[in-house]
Amino acid sequence: MHREALDAVEALVNARREPYETIHVRPLTPVIGAEIEGVDLAAELSNQQFSEVHRALLEHHVIVFRDQQLGAEDHKRFARRFGRLHVHPLQAQRGGDVERLVVKASKSSKYVAGESWHSDVTCDAEPPMGSLLYLHQTPEIGMGGDTLFANMHLALEMLSAPMRAFLETLTAVHDGAIPWVQGYGYRPNEDFQKNEHPVVVRHPETGRQLLYVNRGFTSHIPQLARFESAALLEMLYRHIETQPALTCRVRWTPNTLVFWDNRCTQHQAIWDYYPLDRSGHRVSIIGERPAA
Numbered sequence: 585m586h587r588e589a590l591d592a593v594e595a596l597v598n599a600r601r602e603p604y605e606t607i608h609v610r611p612l613t614p615v616i617g618a619e620i621e622g623v624d625l626a627a628e629l630s631n632q633q634f635s636e637v638h639r640a641l642l643e644h645h646v647i648v649f650r651d652q653q654l655g656a657e658d659h660k661r662f663a664r665r666f667g668r669l670h671v672h673p674l675q676a677q678r679g680g681d682v683e684r685l686v687v688k689a690s691k692s693s694k695y696v697a698g699e700s701w702h703s704d705v706t707c708d709a710e711p712p713m714g715s716l717l718y719l720h721q722t723p724e725i726g727m728g729g730d731t732l733f734a735n736m737h738l739a740l741e742m743l744s745a746p747m748r749a750f751l752e753t754l755t756a757v758h759d760g761a762i763p764w765v766q767g768y769g770y771r772p773n774e775d776f777q778k779n780e781h782p783v784v785v786r787h788p789e790t791g792r793q794l795l796y797v798n799r800g801f802t803s804h805i806p807q808l809a810r811f812e813s814a815a816l817l818e819m820l821y822r823h824i825e826t827q828p829a830l831t832c833r834v835r836w837t838p839n840t841l842v843f844w845d846n847r848c849t850q851h852q853a854i855w856d857y858y859p860l861d862r863s864g865h866r867v868s869i870i871g872e873r874p875a876a
Contacts, residue, residue: 589742593829596738601643606633609640616735616849617832618644625649625841626658634665641714642790645849646733648834649841654718656684656865659841663716663867670712670868672705685866687717689729691859698853701734701825702800704846704868707760707777711846713788713871718841719864727835728857731842734830734850736794739823740784742830743795751795752876754783756817759803780806782876787848794848795820796874824850836862847871 597614608621618640623633640647654662660683663669669683680686689696704712723729740748760776783805785796799821805813824830834842844851846868 589738592738592741602639604636604640606630607636607640609644611644612646612648612832612834615738615830615832616644616733617646617648617834619648619650621650623649625652625662626654629662629665638666641843641845645735646832646834646842646844649843650837650839652718652839652841654839654841656681659716659718659865659867660684663869666714667869667871670705670708670870672866672868683867685868686863687719687866688861688863689855689857690861690863693858696853696855698731698800698851699855700799701732701821701850701852702763702798703736703796703850705760706781706796706798706801706874707758707762707779709777709779710871710873711758712868714843714846715866715868716841716843717864717866718839719836719862720839721861721863722836722838722840723857723860723862725857725860728854728860729836729862730854730856731834731836732831732852732854733834733844734824734827736796736824736848736850737787737792738830739827740793740795742823742827748784752782752784754805754807755780756783756797756805757803758801760801762803763800781874785847785874785876788872788875792848795824797821798824798850847874 593615607623610619612618620640671682672685687697704715757780759778781796783797784793786793797817797820802817
């Protein structure tokens with residue numbers, strides 16, 4: 585990392601934070617991720633507990649709750665404390681509970697969701713502010729199926745000042761057909777959204793800048809020639825994918841819920857457990873339009 589990036593990490597680690605009174609927060613790395621203890625998500629959180637969980641999400645971007653016994657309504661009730669629930673187009677086609685996406689892989693699976701680095705559904709005009717994945721079944725050998733998360737504030741800060749200034753002048757098109765066609769083998773139709781967002785945006789709650797392109801949904805940068813756009817995006821994707829210092833790794837155990845701030849993170853699901861099973865449900869919360 586260059587000096588500016590090292591300074592950004594040091595400032596983050598040394599930042600003064602208010603102590604937590606109703607929950608215990610154990611960071612996974614200095615820059616992203618924390619495990620939260622002392623909370624039963626099947627019960628109603630007090631206002632102070634909710635406030636501290638919300639603060640932990642903003643400070644750590646990814647928060648992990650273990651040993652949670654959640655029914656569908658418990659899962660959705662907790663998510664609704666943060667906003668309206670998102671309906672994923674894949675679950676809308678499957679039917680059933682459209683607010684709770686089934687996430688499952690087994691020996692018969694041809695693919696698993698989220699194998700490439702991405703943020704969730706950035707093709708929407710108002711992409712999800714956060715997602716809450718609850719896994720009740722993990723590979724029976726006790727390992728495998730981890731999820732990697734990367735900090736997009738730090739991804740931007742690790743770039744040189746001239747590159748950051750250039751990126752601030754650009755927008756990118758996010759196309760909902762990309763994961764369906766390339767990953768799921770579906771043909772595009774009128775249900776796929778396509779929207780243009782700034783390449784560098786500000787987090788709506790903290791005001792911090794972050795990098796906002798991802799391999800899963802971003803198609804091109806319209807201000808550039810196609811070959812320039814492809815080269816620049818590939819450089820940014822490789823930057824995210826090859827910098828372990830940006831990341832944390834969440835190891836799943838049965839009945840774990842992970843809540844990530846979709847506005848400032850990317851994630852990748854690792855399919856290293858074939859032919860074993862892994863299953864659960866994801867709920868996402870509608871956010872607001874990304875702004876420069």
